[in-house]
Amino acid sequence: MVYTTLQTTKSEEIFAAAQKLMPGGVSSPVRAFKSVGGQPIVFDRVQGAYVWDVDGNQYIDYVGTWGPAICGHANPEVIGALREALEKGTSFGAPCYLENVLAEMVIDAVPCIEMVRFVNSGTEACMGVLRLMRAFTGREKIIKFQGCYHGHADSFLVQAGSGVATLGLPDSPGVPKAATSATLTAPYNDLEAVKELFKNNPEEIAGVILEPVVGNSGFILPDAGFLEGLRELTQDHGALLVFDEVMTGFRIAYGGAQERFGVTPDLTTLGKIIGGGLPVGAYGGRADIMSMVAPAGPMYQAGTLSGNPLAMTAGIKTLELLQKSGVYEQLHEKTQRLSEGLLNAAQEAGHTVCGGSLSAMFGMFFCEGPVHNYDDAKLSDATKFGNFHRGMLERGIYLAPSQFEAGFTSLAHTDEDIERTLAAAREVLATL
Numbered sequence: 142m143v144y145t146t147l148q149t150t151k152s153e154e155i156f157a158a159a160q161k162l163m164p165g166g167v168s169s170p171v172r173a174f175k176s177v178g179g180q181p182i183v184f185d186r187v188q189g190a191y192v193w194d195v196d197g198n199q200y201i202d203y204v205g206t207w208g209p210a211i212c213g214h215a216n217p218e219v220i221g222a223l224r225e226a227l228e229k230g231t232s233f234g235a236p237c238y239l240e241n242v243l244a245e246m247v248i249d250a251v252p253c254i255e256m257v258r259f260v261n262s263g264t265e266a267c268m269g270v271l272r273l274m275r276a277f278t279g280r281e282k283i284i285k286f287q288g289c290y291h292g293h294a295d296s297f298l299v300q301a302g303s304g305v306a307t308l309g310l311p312d313s314p315g316v317p318k319a320a321t322s323a324t325l326t327a328p329y330n331d332l333e334a335v336k337e338l339f340k341n342n343p344e345e346i347a348g349v350i351l352e353p354v355v356g357n358s359g360f361i362l363p364d365a366g367f368l369e370g371l372r373e374l375t376q377d378h379g380a381l382l383v384f385d386e387v388m389t390g391f392r393i394a395y396g397g398a399q400e401r402f403g404v405t406p407d408l409t410t411l412g413k414i415i416g417g418g419l420p421v422g423a424y425g426g427r428a429d430i431m432s433m434v435a436p437a438g439p440m441y442q443a444g445t446l447s448g449n450p451l452a453m454t455a456g457i458k459t460l461e462l463l464q465k466s467g468v469y470e471q472l473h474e475k476t477q478r479l480s481e482g483l484l485n486a487a488q489e490a491g492h493t494v495c496g497g498s499l500s501a502m503f504g505m506f507f508c509e510g511p512v513h514n515y516d517d518a519k520l521s522d523a524t525k526f527g528n529f530h531r532g533m534l535e536r537g538i539y540l541a542p543s544q545f546e547a548g549f550t551s552l553a554h555t556d557e558d559i560e561r562t563l564a565a566a567r568e569v570l571a572t573l
């Protein structure tokens with residue numbers, strides 16, 4: 142038996158079969174629980190703040206399908222709108238009025254976006270924006286930060302931190318050196334390193350792309366002045382500033398991290414929440430830059446299923462629900478209570494931890510903080526996190542199966558869910 146208090150026979154059977162059918166038994170790597178050393182739970186259905194596995198166990202979920210489920214899983218209003226849209230067909234491959242509606246909502250919400258292009262995933266959005274940065278500036282090099290994730294396109298698979306990455310060598314076999322040789326990296330929150338890169342590569346850098354609040358090396362906030370500093374540096378060097386808000390868009394605030402921090406980039410990528418649980422991504426920004434995208438301009442990018450009516454419908458309904466007054470205050474208050482409760486519980490049990498939350502995103506590292514970047518995050522005790530993760534799972538709390546992922550709350554999480562989570566955490570932390 143994999144877990145001591147959980148009955149997971151069916152999950153184990155299905156996952157064993159899956160491993161013969163699909164690499165690692167999954168369609169996306171982190172789902173396989175490799176970094177926490179457990180066995181993945183196979184889901185049967187999701188509703189509100191909860192997920193049920195194929196063995197009938199129920200969990201309070203803090204992954205929210207990695208971000209989209211901010212209104213709760215299978216929100217009845219989203220599902221209702223989808224049912225209606227479904228009757229009219231699933232894909233048009235032609236202009237559809239719903240694209241106008243979602244585009245207008247995105248443009249109204251996100252400060253930098255004057256025009257937007259819909260795609261099918263966050264990865265695709267980041268690939269599009271990368272080509273656009275280069276097309277607009279006529280320059281090839283880009284700067285990304287260690288530990289930031291921008292999807293799985295070749296040019297972004299440089300994590301740096303290690304010597305290999307600092308040389309601009311790819312992180313994955315199959316990525317040609319040429320695809321990453323124009324990707325420069327710096328530690329997150331390190332303006333001096335970015336200045337140095339601009340100095341050493343004069344008039345060669347197309348732009349800087351980052352997660353304005355990091356969620357892909359655990360939860361890391363930008364230091365005061367970091368985003369502002371990048372805005373100034375990019376402007377001074379004729380380079381573009383791109384916020385990858387695939388995770389933070391409509392989560393940190395309705396207008397994303399750029400609204401929350403008052404720093405307006407030139408371009409932004411979106412995904413996750415704007416698809417309301419269906420596959421959507423988007424990139425957008427200044428109209429003069431976006432006008433380069435085909436067919437308005439010469440930069441080619443296309444998609445058979447892009448802007449399809451089902452995805453647009455789920456996005457529109459999700460954003461409508463997020464427009465209700467008090468939504469973000471409610472998310473922030475709930476998440477803060479959870480985050481502070483977790484940190485207190487860990488400290489009371491004698492563990493060294495750090496972390497925090499902002500709006501509906503939170504994180505905790507098992508190390509002395511503060512964590513400013515990926516190297517700091519790597520100091521977290523991964524074994525302890527793995528045991529914490531397993532203990533929580535056994536008590537019906539589903540956390541992201543990696544130390545390097547942020548936690549997500551939703552409008553569906555109740556005070557009672559938070560209390561149950563903290564009670565479970567106190568039990569588990571006492572055993573670590």
Ligand SMILES: *Cc1c(COP(=O)(O)O)cnc(C)c1O
Pocket residue numbers: 261262263264265267290291292293352356357385386387388412413422
């Ligand atoms: C999830 C994520 C992506 C990739 O989006 P997919 O839809 O998984 O391709 C890109 N950037 C950030 C910041 C993300 O969190």
